[in-house]
Structure formats: C-alpha cells, structure tokens
Amino acid sequence: MTIRDAVLRPTRGLTALAAATLLVFAHGHAQAQGDPALESRVWRGHQIVAGELLVQFEQDLDAGARRRRHTELGATELSRIAPGLARVRLPADADLDDAVRRYEATAGVRFAQPNALHQAFSAADPLVLDDPGVLHQWALSTVRAHEAWSLLDGAPTALVAVIDSGVDVDHPDLAPHFVGGHDFYADDDNPGDLNGHGTHCAGISAAVSNNGLGIAGASDGCGFLAYRVGNTSFPSSALVAAIHDARARGALVLSMSWGTTFNDTAVRNALQAAATDGIVLVGAAGNYGSTQLFYPAAHPFVIGVASSRPDDTLSSFSNYGPWVDLAAPGQGIYSTWKDDAYTYSSGTSMAAPLVAGFATLMYAQLHGRSPANAERVRAALQDGAVPVGDWVAHGRVDFLAAVDQLLPPEPATLLGVSPPELEALGGEPLQLLGVHLSRATGVTVGGLPAPDFVVHDDQHVSITAPRATGLGTADVAVTSPGGSQGVLQVTYVETEPPRLDVAPTVDDGGSVTWAAGGGALELCYLLVSLDGQTGSHLGFPILAQPHVLSVSWLDGNGLFELNGTLPAGLAGLTFWSQTATLTPGQFRASAIEATEILP
Numbered sequence: 001m002t003i004r005d006a007v008l009r010p011t012r013g014l015t016a017l018a019a020a021t022l023l024v025f026a027h028g029h030a031q032a033q034g035d036p037a038l039e040s041r042v043w044r045g046h047q048i049v050a051g052e053l054l055v056q057f058e059q060d061l062d063a064g065a066r067r068r069r070h071t072e073l074g075a076t077e078l079s080r081i082a083p084g085l086a087r088v089r090l091p092a093d094a095d096l097d098d099a100v101r102r103y104e105a106t107a108g109v110r111f112a113q114p115n116a117l118h119q120a121f122s123a124a125d126p127l128v129l130d131d132p133g134v135l136h137q138w139a140l141s142t143v144r145a146h147e148a149w150s151l152l153d154g155a156p157t158a159l160v161a162v163i164d165s166g167v168d169v170d171h172p173d174l175a176p177h178f179v180g181g182h183d184f185y186a187d188d189d190n191p192g193d194l195n196g197h198g199t200h201c202a203g204i205s206a207a208v209s210n211n212g213l214g215i216a217g218a219s220d221g222c223g224f225l226a227y228r229v230g231n232t233s234f235p236s237s238a239l240v241a242a243i244h245d246a247r248a249r250g251a252l253v254l255s256m257s258w259g260t261t262f263n264d265t266a267v268r269n270a271l272q273a274a275a276t277d278g279i280v281l282v283g284a285a286g287n288y289g290s291t292q293l294f295y296p297a298a299h300p301f302v303i304g305v306a307s308s309r310p311d312d313t314l315s316s317f318s319n320y321g322p323w324v325d326l327a328a329p330g331q332g333i334y335s336t337w338k339d340d341a342y343t344y345s346s347g348t349s350m351a352a353p354l355v356a357g358f359a360t361l362m363y364a365q366l367h368g369r370s371p372a373n374a375e376r377v378r379a380a381l382q383d384g385a386v387p388v389g390d391w392v393a394h395g396r397v398d399f400l401a402a403v404d405q406l407l408p409p410e411p412a413t414l415l416g417v418s419p420p421e422l423e424a425l426g427g428e429p430l431q432l433l434g435v436h437l438s439r440a441t442g443v444t445v446g447g448l449p450a451p452d453f454v455v456h457d458d459q460h461v462s463i464t465a466p467r468a469t470g471l472g473t474a475d476v477a478v479t480s481p482g483g484s485q486g487v488l489q490v491t492y493v494e495t496e497p498p499r500l501d502v503a504p505t506v507d508d509g510g511s512v513t514w515a516a517g518g519g520a521l522e523l524c525y526l527l528v529s530l531d532g533q534t535g536s537h538l539g540f541p542i543l544a545q546p547h548v549l550s551v552s553w554l555d556g557n558g559l560f561e562l563n564g565t566l567p568a569g570l571a572g573l574t575f576w577s578q579t580a581t582l583t584p585g586q587f588r589a590s591a592i593e594a595t596e597i598l599p
C-alpha cells in the first residue's frame with residue numbers, strides 16, 4: 001500500500017490553522033528532561049514530525065540494502081521500532097513527498113509515511129480537586145458497574161495497556177495495579193506523566209477499588225501497563241513501539257485515548273497484528289463534534305467509543321456516526337491525576353478507558369488470549385449495549401448486560417414459598433427460597449407483578465403479595481436473565497379478620513384510595529372520622545362518631561376499593577378510617593387506620 005492510499009483527505013474545516021492551534025496547545029505543556037525535541041508541521045491537513053519518515057522494509061531485506069537506500073537519499077536511520085520498521089531522519093532541505101515516492105519505488109520497501117502526530121482527546125484542561133470518592137463517579141451507576149463487579153473476579157495478570165502521556169505509577173490509587181511499562185518518547189523505563197491525561201485515563205480503567213481511597217477503576221482488580229508516548233501529541237514511532245511492547249508483555253486490551261484523521265499505515269499494521277494476536281483494541285472516537293473518521297477508532301478491528309452524557313445523549317464535543325461502535329460516559333468524569341491528585345475531565349478520552357477497563361475484567365474470565373476470546377468480549381459489549389440512537393452503531397455500554405452476554409446466567413429456580421396461604425387483600429410479606437435468585441429481575445403471583453421486590457442473596461427473595469384476582473391457587477414465578485424454573489403455588493383465601501389498606505399520609509387536595517378486604521359478598525361500611533375517638537361495639541373497637549363514606553358489597557374475592565379526592569385547605573389535619581362488615585348474625589370491624597394530610 002502506498003502513502004497515497006493510506007492518507008484520508010482532510011475534512012473541510014480541518015485547516016492548517018486549526019491543526020496549528022492544536023500544536024500550540026500541545027506545546028503549552030512542559031517536557032521532561034531528555035524528551036526529544038520534535039518540530040511539528042502540517043502536511044496535507046495532518047500534524048506530523050517535521051523531517052521524519054517511517055519506512056517499512058521487507059523483514060528479510062539485508063541491512064546493507066537498507067543502508068544503501070538511506071545513503072542515496074541522504075537519510076539517517078534513527079531507530080528500529082518494530083520488525084522491519086525504521087524511523088528515518090531526512091535532510092533538512094528534503095521534499096517529504098518526493099522522499100516517500102523514492103522509498104516506495106525501491107524493491108524491498110512495503111510503504112513509507114510521515115511520522116504522524118496523534119492527539120489526545122480531552123475536551124478541556126481540568127480543575128484539580130482534593131475530594132476523591134466513588135460518589136463522584138456517576139458513570140459507574142449508569143453502566144451498572146457495581147452489579148457487574150459482584151459477578152466477576154479480577155486477576156492481577158489480566159492487563160490493560162494504557163498508551164498515552166504516561167501514568168503517575170506511584171499514585172496511591174494506581175501503584176498496586178501497576179505491572180510495568182516504558183517511555184517510548186524519551187526512551188527510558190520511567191513512564192511517568194507530565195501532562196496528567198494518561199493518569200486520568202489509567203484511573204478510569206484500573207484504579208484500585210475497595211481500598212478506602214479515591215476512586216474505583218472499571219477493571220476491578222486487574223493490572224495495567226503504562227506507556228508514555230508523548231505529552232499531548234504522540235508520534236507514530238512511539239505508538240508503534242508501545243503497541244508491540246504491550247503485545248509482547250501479554251496485554252489483553254489496549255486503551256487508546258488519542259487519534260488523528262490520518263489513516264496511519266504503521267500504526268494500523270501494529271494494531272492489526274495485535275488484534276490478530278487476540279488483543280481487544282479500544283479507541284476514543286475524537287472530540288471534534290463531527291462524523292469525520294478518526295483513527296485508530298475508525299478501524300473495523302478497533303472498538304470506537306463516543307462520549308455520552310448522564311441522560312444518554314451525545315456529548316456535544318464527541319464525534320459520532322455509524323463507524324463508532326459504542327458510547328460510554330465521558331462528560332464530567334472523576335479520576336486520578338498526576339502528583340497523587342484527582343480531577344474531573346471530559347472527552348472521548350474518558351469514555352474509551354471505561355470500556356477498555358471493563359473489557360479487561362471480562363477477558364479475565366476467559367481462558368487465555370486468543371482471537372476467539374477477543375471476539376467474545378467485543379460481541380458481549382456490543383450486544384449488551386443500551387440503544388441510544390443512530391449516532392453510534394450499537395448503543396451505550398452496559399456492564400451488567402455485557403456480562404450476561406459473555407457468561408449467560410443460570411436460570412433462577414424456586415424451591416419454596418412462605419407462607420403458602422395469602423389473604424386476598426394482599427400486602428403480606430412473602431418469602432421465596434431458591435437458587436440463582438441474585439439475578440432475579442421480578443416475581444409474579446397469579447400473573448401479577450409483585451410490588452416491593454427485594455433480592456437478599458442468591459437463595460432468598462422477599463416480596464409484598466399483590467391483591468388476588470381470584471380465590472384459590474395462584475402460580476408464583478420468578479424472572480431472571482437466565483430464565484426461570486420451578487413455578488410454585490400459593491392459595492388465596494378471604495381476608496380474615498377484615499382489613500383496611502389506606503396510605504398513612506396524603507397531600508392536601510390529593511387523592512386517597514381505600515382498599516378493603518373481608519368475606520366474599522359481605523356488606524361493607526367505610527367509616528371516616530376527624531376526631532379519632534373510639535368506642536366499642538360487640539367487642540370491636542370502633543370509631544365513636546364516624547361519617548359513613550360508603551356502603552357497598554364486597555366482591556366474590558371479598559374485596560372493595562374506593563378512590564376519592566380531598567378538598568384543599570386541610571393540611572395538618574389527621575383523619576381516621578375503618579371498615580365494618582355485616583352478614584346475617586355477624587358483625588366484624590377492621591383495625592382503625594390514621595392518615596395525616598400533608599401541606
């Protein structure tokens with residue numbers, strides 16, 4: 001493939017001026033002592049390192065032939081960054097396009113390209129805060145991280161590689177999970193972060209959870225590799241070297257919060273090799289608020305991630321389109337920062353490591369790195385996504401649903417219910433015993449959903465029994481992502497003694513519902529009093545001076561319901577309600593219920 005095939009034509013509006021503005025932002029950050037001084041220029045609308053090429057030779061080409069070609073062009077080979085891939089410095093007066101053509105015309109050269117600069121995707125410089133805490137991480141509840149973590153176990157040997165501006169690997173919320181890394185920008189073994197961007201991304205993916213400190217990372221117990229490839233502009237040469245090193249060290253996932261409009265052949269080839277090795281690749285979609293393709297996220301073998309807001313709409317800065325696979329929370333994201341700090345930041349840079357971290361935790365449940373396992377992880381993330389609109393291909397990531405896709409849960413199975421007999425009015429607590437109940441999503445009794453559904457653990461669920469639709473037996477069934485088994489039965493009987501259900505508080509001028517239960521086809525009086533004084537009748541406590549609000553027959557299930565609206569201006573008062581039922585030769589009364597009228 002030639003360089004002309006690899007270059008994406010610049011988008012309208014992505015002018016040299018815009019690219020130069022990005023360059024000013026990049027140069028506004030300090031460089032470490034020993035960092036290379038990389039002069040930048042704009043080439044065909046893309047930022048590149050001035051005067052440098054990456055040349056991919058056939059791997060069996062002898063060293064002498066490579067040196068002769070460099071000599072003919074007056075070029076100097078600076079380093080070998082991957083098998084057959086050389087970083088080359090051209091003479092000061094060399095024409096870059098002419099050098100590309102002459103290299104590609106040489107036998108034994110696969111391609112030549114500029115040493116492109118890839119931009120980190122943060123929306124703005126963040127404000128550093130001193131109040132870390134998981135309560136600030138709204139993204140975790142949105143993607144149902146806590147529920148998913150309860151089902152999976154992290155592994156320190158399962159590694160996500162954070163390829164970025166480096167990482168503050170001594171940060172107390174990151175250090176326990178740091179496994180190794182390198183600085184391929186300054187070429188040393190210290191991947192420390194001068195910018196903060198990489199540390200923020202690393203925290204989102206891999207911060208230590210349950211340590212009483214700071215935040216929780218999406219990978220929940222997995223390790224991370226840290227690579228420094230620049231400050232805010234990352235040259236292709238450093239990126240390729242980091243990708244190959246992460247692959248060699250056994251990374252399961254690459255987190256890449258950077259990109260460019262330039263379809264970089266050298267980076268693409270390195271990533272394609274990583275994907276072929278079974279590595280899951282996750283890339284930020286870019287922060288230009290457009291449908292413009294950005295690489296590496298736009299490659300079909302990379303999971304491209306857009307940024308979503310708390311209401312599951314697209315962040316205004318985020319790129320979007322059918323080429324973007326997933327959305328993830330990326331706005332107002334709280335995470336680690338350089339110098340042991342914490343901060344909020346926004347960008348697709350924040351969305352991508354959330355997906356990458358959880359992909360690592362999912363991958364840790366499988367048996368080894370392989371293309372098949374990588375595809376299982378990718379498919380689970382995509383198939384479990386929550387639909388949010390056509391601005392992404394699959395939807396917003398949902399960790400719990402992804403787990404269900406990757407590891408289908410066992411069906412919830414009921415083994416027993418207590419009590420076996422329920423009064424028709426409902427409202428009684430019902431205890432369910434079984435297995436695999438922790439994933440239960442609902443319970444029905446007689447086909448009706450049970451209110452106040454509570455999962456206690458994998459063997460116990462409690463509900464509030466609904467009102468009967470008929471006396472006699474009713475099926476009790478539980479639903480769960482894995483299906484349900486073991487439908488059991490309860491028996492509904494008449495409500496004995498009579499019972500009244502009315503809310504303990506109502507709003508001034510609001511509606512009130514009285515639900516009564518007793519014997520089938522009994523005559524029922526609904527009594528209401530404003531003073532609460534009681535007397536006694538045939539041995540039952542009864543309201544002394546009631547107003548008879550209704551006289552009605554209970555139905556065949558012994559049930560009755562009345563809905564009413566209070567007049568306004570009664571705030572602060574309390575009224576008392578009671579039912580009394582009559583059958584030939586028998587009088588019964590319910591307990592007296594008090595209701596307070598709120599302002």
